[in-house]
Amino acid sequence: MSDYHVPVMLHEAVEYLNIKKGGIYLDGTLGGGGHSEEILRRLDGTGRLYGIDRDKDALSYASARLKAYNNFIPIHGNFRDIDILLPNDVMLSGAVIDLGVSSHQLDTPERGFSYHEEAPLDMRMDRSGGITAEEWLNTASKDEIANTIYKYSDERWAKRIAEKIVEIRQESPLKTTTDLVRAVDMAIPKAVRRNIQGHPAKRTFQAVRIKINEELDMLPKAIENIVDRLQIGGRLCIITFHSIEDRLVKRTINYLRNPCSCPSNAPICTCGKKPKIKTVFSGVKTPSQGELAQNPRSSSAKLRAVERI
Structure with missing residues (x-):
């Protein structure tokens, strides 16, 4: 194997x-x-x-x-x-x-854990039940999203990211990991993104995953x-x-x-x-x-x- x-x-x-x-x-x-x-x-x-x-x-x-x-x-x-x-x-x-999240979960795009691949916004460890990341991101209030992202990742741009998520979903619901990455990219200033160690969406994905799975x-x-x-x-x-x-x-x-x-x-x-x-x-x-x-x-x-x- x-x-x-x-x-x-x-x-x-x-x-x-x-x-x-x-x-x-x-x-x-x-x-x-x-x-x-x-x-x-x-x-x-x-x-x-x-x-x-x-x-x-x-x-x-x-x-x-x-x-x-x-x-x-x-x-x-x-x-x-x-x-x-x-x-x-x-x-x-x-x-x-x-x-930790397993390598298999990260490397299986359809699980929705990776910000490197376009996939449905799922993020559930147990896919037999529970709310998906897509459902939560499209229904939670701006304050709940901001508080969650900050609480579970210390993301300093949490408020702006939440505002951008709500702004985007008013036009069309977030469906994929690419949609969430785009929201983060639009929220964090370009000059800041250039100096971030690792992927700019890493903290946000971590926070949403922790929320969805009540980790x-x-x-x-x-x-x-x-x-x-x-x-x-x-x-x-x-x-x-x-x-x-x-x-x-x-x-x-x-x-x-x-x-x-x-x-x-x-x-x-x-x-x-x-x-x-x-x-x-x-x-x-x-x-x-x-x-x-x-x-x-x-x-x-x-x-x-x-x-x-």
């Missing part, structure tokens, strides 16, 4: 999981199955791995790739719903979540749900790809490390909230120079790892 998706920081993530041969593991963002396969290779017949993905294409591909492993259980869904998707009695030895709204609770399913000593590795996402993950980890809500001058803790995790290492790990050379898309990746206590 050709590569569906090149897993980022594969060896680092799996090493920090500290795999036990008979353990129970979760890949919450199955994708092409790269992280899953590396985990499965380290398990014996008593261990098992659950792989969750909301993209049915990814689920189908990974299931075929991993069909030789009888201890692999694929599940269609969102890892934030782990309490519904996994049996109640399952406690995990470890879990990994890779919050960040439930992330803190999703992380806590996974932590609650970890056995003592079980580990969670999280790979992020942009600063907004990483800040949210960092805040969530800090809260789970120190959830105490007592006043800072209180002599003793009376709230009863106890730490659930500790960090495996301080700060973040980033891709090696070798990985960056082989997979430039990994350049913004950051890995964090925590352990249940």
